[in-house]
Structure formats: structure tokens, C-alpha cells
Amino acid sequence: MLAKTFGSAVHGVNAKTISIExxxxxxxxxxxSGLPDSAVKESQHRVGSALKSSGFFMPRKRTVVNLAPADIRKEGSAYDLPIALCVLQASGQINSxxxxxxxxxxxxxxxxxxxxxxxxLPIAxxxxxxxxxxxxxxxxxxRxxxxxxxxxxxxVSNLKEAVDFLEEASVIDPVCVDAHEMFATRQNDYDSDFKDVQGQENIKRALEIAAAGGHNVIMIGPPGAGKTMLAKRLSTILPPLTLNEALETTKIHSVAGKLIRDTALLTTRPFRSPHHTMSNVALVGGGSNPQPGEISLSHNGVLFLDELPEFKRSVLEVMxxxxEERRVTISRARFSIDYPSNFMLVAxxxxxxxxYYNHPEKECVCAPGVVQRYLSKISGPLLDRIDLHVEVVPVSFDEMTANRKVETSEQIRERVVKARGIQSHRFQDHESVYCNAMMPSNMVKQLCAVDDAGKALLKTAMERLGLSARAYDRILKVSRTVADLAESEHIRAEHLAEAIQYRSLDRDGWAG
Structure with a gap:
């Protein structure tokens, strides 16, 4: 006797229906048959024991299971339940x-x-x-x-419940989730807030600019200066996720098995902070059974790489x-998978x-040339993709103990959202661009024009500070964001001056 039902195979972040016969x-x-992997083949033993424990039996006859289409590889243990139900139907133990x-x-x-x-989620x-x-x-x-x-x-919680439902011996009430209501009430459920940060006003300003323009940022400073604490709070000032972004992000975490139990939807922007010992595959995704990597798990959120020079150079280069492309392609001999990876990099x-190099109080004990060799672990092409270089100095005792009012993440986010709204209007005719950091060079020339005073300032900065040519476009993009935060239609000299100070690593002689 033949029985048939349907399951699904996940490839990338999408699903394909599989016929189970x-x-x-x-x-x-x-x-x-049907290209099952080891986990699928082992379902015979799990199904046999589950049937026996549920009051049924595994037929002692010739049993053929086919997973179609037969040319698509089937992976994982999720086919156990449909196979078990088909075995019961085909052997006459149930009639549904x-x-x-x-x-x-x-x-x-x-x-x-x-x-x-x-x-x-993608299967549904x-x-x-x-x-x-x-x-x-x-x-x-x-959920x-x-x-x-x-x-x-x-x-269903067990095999018997599924059998009773299919034989109409019981009724299962469908689960209902109001995604819009959940999304509206949990958009700002973050555990951290900028109000907890005393001092570091210049770093907060830099992160506000980064959030407003979607710019990548690197913070350079001594141990204990607060770099990690500040980075963890960046996602709290980014614009709230849209429902489409939340669904797309949830799909990726669902495929990777990273969703917390009973979580219906990711309502806050992800923050991923992998350890520096990670491999290339862990960062970009892949493996024998391809899975999304950290850059995809941080899609629509923040990827934080702490102690950047400690990462293997090959790991950083594959990023x-x-x-640039906001997606990663995993290619194999038989297939190719795309994972989205639109993230903000914070290092x-x-x-x-x-x-302690450049520390205001403690003396650096590194030998001559060591600082430059340490910084050279980060390649120029990678630094070229980071718009803001920010020097972080330790907070003084007076600042830590000062009883002054500190801005909350919500207050900063309001300004960020307003600046993003200006950019959305500016780029409404460009489908692949929606923030200043994504502007190509030709668009920078068109939308980031500066007056004569601004050109003079730029020329002076390039000459006196020894800024590299790659810094030029980055300064213009960041100054455009600074102007947006000030709700200014044109880039003025003060906007350029603020943008120039965020290019520390481009200065000649910075590392001695």
C-alpha cells in the first residue's frame, strides 16, 4: 500500500517542498531513496522506536521511502514525523x-x-x-x-497527537500570533542603553553619525576605555526594524537554529560579537551542509569584531x-546559495x-616599529571600507562620578531616524541605495558637493594631516551624514571639519 505526504527542504533562506512517499x-x-544524508537515513531507527513507544509497530515487510525530487539532497532529522505517519498509513495502522x-x-x-x-519560518x-x-x-x-x-x-507534542488529529479523533487549535502587535510592542526591548555611559561624548557623537549614515566604524583605544560597552549600545540607536526586515532576519536565524525557544519574531536589531579565533566558514557561512555565518546572522544589525588585529588575516579578507555586495554567495559543485549580509561593521x-600607545597617562613599552607592524595586520582594502576611525581615551574619575544628565538611546535614536528619513527621500529613485554609506563614487560627486571654503579646508587637511586619497570619499560621505543630522541641505565647512577628525588611521605619522 502506498502513502504520501509533504515536507520541505531548506536551501539558503528559502524552502522547497519535498514529496514523501x-x-x-x-x-x-x-x-x-532520494539523496538522504546520514541523519535522514538514521530516521529508520528513530521512527521504529517512536512507533513502538506510541502503541504502533514497524511493519516487518519491504518498506520503501522515497523523498522527491530525488536529485535534491535531503538533510537533517526533520523528516522523521512525515515518514512515520506515512509508514502507519501504508501499513494500514491508520486510515486518514x-x-x-x-x-x-x-x-x-x-x-x-x-x-x-x-x-x-521559511517552510511556513x-x-x-x-x-x-x-x-x-x-x-x-x-509561534x-x-x-x-x-x-x-x-x-503537536508527540506522534500520537498527530495520529489522532489525522484520524479526526481530536481537534488541534491553530496557533495565532499577531505579528504587527508583537512587533509594535517589542521594537525597543534592548537590555542596554546609552544613558548608562558616563562621559565619552565624542565617541557617542561618532556612533550617532555612524548609525545615521550606516557607516562602518573602528574604535582605537587602550584597555578599559569602554570600546566594547559603547559598541554593544550601537544597535539601540539604529532605526527600528521594519516588519519586512524583521521577517528576513528571523528567517536567517531560523535556518541556523539560533532562535530562542518560543520566539515568534526578532523585533530588535541583532548584535553579533564572534571571538577572534573563528574560522573563515564561521564568519561568512558554508560547510558541508551550508549554514549562514556571522555576517548573515548580523544582517540588518551590527557585527562587532573586538580586538580586530587578533583575527586571522584570511578571515578578515573574506569579509x-x-x-560591498551586501550578500554572500556559497558555491559548491552541485549548487550555489545566497545569504543576505547587510550589516554595520563595528571594530x-x-x-x-x-x-598604551598615545595614552594620556601611561607610557607605551613597545619597541620601535612594533606599533606600525601591529596596525599593519589590518589590510588597507579592509580599512578602505571603514568610514570612521575614532580614538577612544579613558574616562576620568571626575567624569565617572559626575552627576550630570545623560542622553538616552531613545533620544539619540530620534535624531538618527530623522536623518535616515532625509536619506530615504534622497535615494528614493535608487533601489540599491538607502543610506549615505552605500553611495557609489559617481553619486558622491553629485550629492556631496562642497563650496569653495569646504574645498580649501579639504585641501589643507589632505596636505597637513597627510590624509590618503581613499579618505577623500569617506570624508565626503560622513560630512553628508553630519549635514543630515543638522538638517542642512548643503555640506558646510563645519560638517567637513567634524568628518575630517574621524580619519585617525589615515594620518601620516599616527603610528610613529
């Missing part, structure tokens, strides 16, 4: 006419209970597009999938192309190995 006939042995009307996914434990799966989106009557899945994934409208999401570093 089981035939039980005279003969012996269990066969599985609804099996092929639903998309079914779930990993079985040996006692018949269900474990959560990866990629529930695909199920709605293909018009399935509903999506049967583990209860732990139900995540229920974000998708017009698709009944039916949570250059995704930073921090000590100015030298001992950490």
Missing part, C-alpha cells in the same frame, strides 16, 4: 484521507515526543504559497511559524566582498600590543 509491500528490508493535504515536519525522539526543527512561507491546508510541526516551533498569515499552524582594537 512510503510503499509497504511483500518482502524484507527497509530502503530509502488528510495526510496529503498538510505539510508535516518534525524530529522524533525514541519515546515518540517531538523535538524542534530548523527553518520553520512556502507552505502558504503552495496552498496547503495547514502545517503540522513540533509545538516548540509553532515562529504562526507569524505567517493565512496558514493554519497546528502544533571584504560581502561588505575595536588597542593601538599597540601593550595597549
Amino acid at each position: 512510503v510503499d509497504v509491500a511483500q518482502g524484507l528490508k527497509f530502503f530509502m 484521507g488528510k495526510l496529503d493535504q498538510y505539510l508535516i515536519m518534525g524530529e522524533l525522539s525514541l519515546d515518540g515526543n517531538l523535538r524542534p526543527i530548523k527553518g520553520a 512561507i512556502q507552505a502558504r504559497q503552495e496552498g496547503f491546508k495547514g502545517f503540522i510541526l513540533p509545538a516548540d516551533n509553532a 515562529e511559524a504562526a507569524v505567517v498569515k493565512d496558514l493554519p499552524v497546528l502544533p 571584504r566582498q560581502p561588505m 575595536s582594537m588597542n593601538p599597540c600590543p601593550c595597549g
Whole structure:
């Protein structure tokens, strides 16, 4: 007897429907076809134990499981539940006419209970597009999938519940999630706030400019100056996620299995801070079973690389192309996968190995030439993609203990949102550009024109400070953002002056 239902395979951040067919006939042995990986092949043992624990049995006949299309590789343990239900139907232990009307996914434990799966959100989106009557899945994934409208999401905790529903012996109420209400109430649920930061007003200003224009930023300063604390608060002043951005970001975390249990939707911008011992694959994604890397997990958010020179040079270099293209392509012999990677890079570093070069109080003990060698660990092409270089100095005791009023993240965010609104209007005819940092060179010349006073200031800065040619466009982009924050239509000399001070690493002789 033949039984059929449907599951799904996730490739990249999208899903493709898979037909699951089981035939039980005279003969012996269990066969599985359709390019299953080891985890799928092992489902025979999980399904057999789960059936026995749930009061059923594995048929002692020739059982053939086919996962179609047969030329697409099937990965993971999420096919356990649909295979088990098809085995029951094909062996006559249940009789349901609804099996092929639903998309079914779930990993079985040996006692018949269900474990959560990866990629529930993209699978639910695909199920709605293909018009399935509903999506049967583990209860732990139900809220995540229920974000998708017009698709009944039916949570089950074990195999017996799924059987009873399909045989109409019980009713399962679909899970309902009001994504708009949840999104509206949790957009600003951050654990940190700029009001906790005493002093460092110049660094706060630099981060405000970075957030307003989408600029990458690097902070250089001694240990304990507050670089990490400031970086962690950058996401709190970025414009709130739109619903489309939240869905796109949630899909990536869902595919990677990084969503917290019972989380329906990511409502705040992600902040990722990987350790400097990470590999190339961990950063950009990939592997034998490709998974999104840190640059994709920080999509629409912030990627923070602490102690930048300690990262392997090869790791940093593979990040250059995704930073430009806002996506990363993982290519293999049989397929190619695209992951979005539109993130803000925030990096921090000590100015030298001992950490105290240019320190106002402590003396640097590094040998001559060591500082320059330390900084040279970061390549010029990577620095070329970072708009703001900010020197961080330690906070004095008086500043730490001062009882002065400090701006909150919400107050800073209001100015950032207003500046982003100006940029949205400016770039409304350019689909691939929506903030100042994304402007190509030809657009910089057109939209960042300066007057004679500004040109004179730029010329003086280039000559006296020894700024490199690559700094020129960066200064213009940052000055455009400074002007937007000031709600100025034109870039004035004071906007350029502020932008010039954020090019520390471009100055001749900065590292001795």
C-alpha cells in the first residue's frame, strides 16, 4: 500500500517542498531513496522506536521511502514525523484521507515526543504559497511559524497527537500570533542603553553619525576605555526594524537554529560579537551542509569584531566582498546559495600590543616599529571600507562620578531616524541605495558637493594631516551624514571639519 505526504527542504533562506512517499509491500528490508544524508537515513531507527513507544509497530515487510525530487539532497532529522505517519498509513495502522493535504515536519525522539526543527519560518512561507491546508510541526516551533498569515499552524507534542488529529479523533487549535502587535510592542526591548555611559561624548557623537549614515566604524583605544560597552549600545540607536526586515532576519536565524525557544519574531536589531579565533566558514557561512555565518546572522544589525588585529588575516579578507555586495554567495559543485549580509561593521582594537600607545597617562613599552607592524595586520582594502576611525581615551574619575544628565538611546535614536528619513527621500529613485554609506563614487560627486571654503579646508587637511586619497570619499560621505543630522541641505565647512577628525588611521605619522 502506498502513502504520501509533504515536507520541505531548506536551501539558503528559502524552502522547497519535498514529496514523501512510503510503499509497504511483500518482502524484507527497509530502503530509502532520494539523496538522504546520514541523519535522514538514521530516521529508520528513530521512527521504529517512536512507533513502538506510541502503541504502533514497524511493519516487518519491504518498506520503501522515497523523498522527491530525488536529485535534491535531503538533510537533517526533520523528516522523521512525515515518514512515520506515512509508514502507519501504508501499513494500514491508520486510515486518514488528510495526510496529503498538510505539510508535516518534525524530529522524533525514541519515546515518540517531538523535538524542534530548523527553518520553520521559511517552510511556513512556502507552505502558504503552495496552498496547503495547514502545517503540522513540533509545538516548540509553532509561534515562529504562526507569524505567517493565512496558514493554519497546528502544533503537536508527540506522534500520537498527530495520529489522532489525522484520524479526526481530536481537534488541534491553530496557533495565532499577531505579528504587527508583537512587533509594535517589542521594537525597543534592548537590555542596554546609552544613558548608562558616563562621559565619552565624542565617541557617542561618532556612533550617532555612524548609525545615521550606516557607516562602518573602528574604535582605537587602550584597555578599559569602554570600546566594547559603547559598541554593544550601537544597535539601540539604529532605526527600528521594519516588519519586512524583521521577517528576513528571523528567517536567517531560523535556518541556523539560533532562535530562542518560543520566539515568534526578532523585533530588535541583532548584535553579533564572534571571538577572534573563528574560522573563515564561521564568519561568512558554508560547510558541508551550508549554514549562514556571522555576517548573515548580523544582517540588518551590527557585527562587532573586538580586538580586530587578533583575527586571522584570511578571515578578515573574506569579509571584504560581502561588505560591498551586501550578500554572500556559497558555491559548491552541485549548487550555489545566497545569504543576505547587510550589516554595520563595528571594530575595536588597542593601538599597540601593550595597549598604551598615545595614552594620556601611561607610557607605551613597545619597541620601535612594533606599533606600525601591529596596525599593519589590518589590510588597507579592509580599512578602505571603514568610514570612521575614532580614538577612544579613558574616562576620568571626575567624569565617572559626575552627576550630570545623560542622553538616552531613545533620544539619540530620534535624531538618527530623522536623518535616515532625509536619506530615504534622497535615494528614493535608487533601489540599491538607502543610506549615505552605500553611495557609489559617481553619486558622491553629485550629492556631496562642497563650496569653495569646504574645498580649501579639504585641501589643507589632505596636505597637513597627510590624509590618503581613499579618505577623500569617506570624508565626503560622513560630512553628508553630519549635514543630515543638522538638517542642512548643503555640506558646510563645519560638517567637513567634524568628518575630517574621524580619519585617525589615515594620518601620516599616527603610528610613529
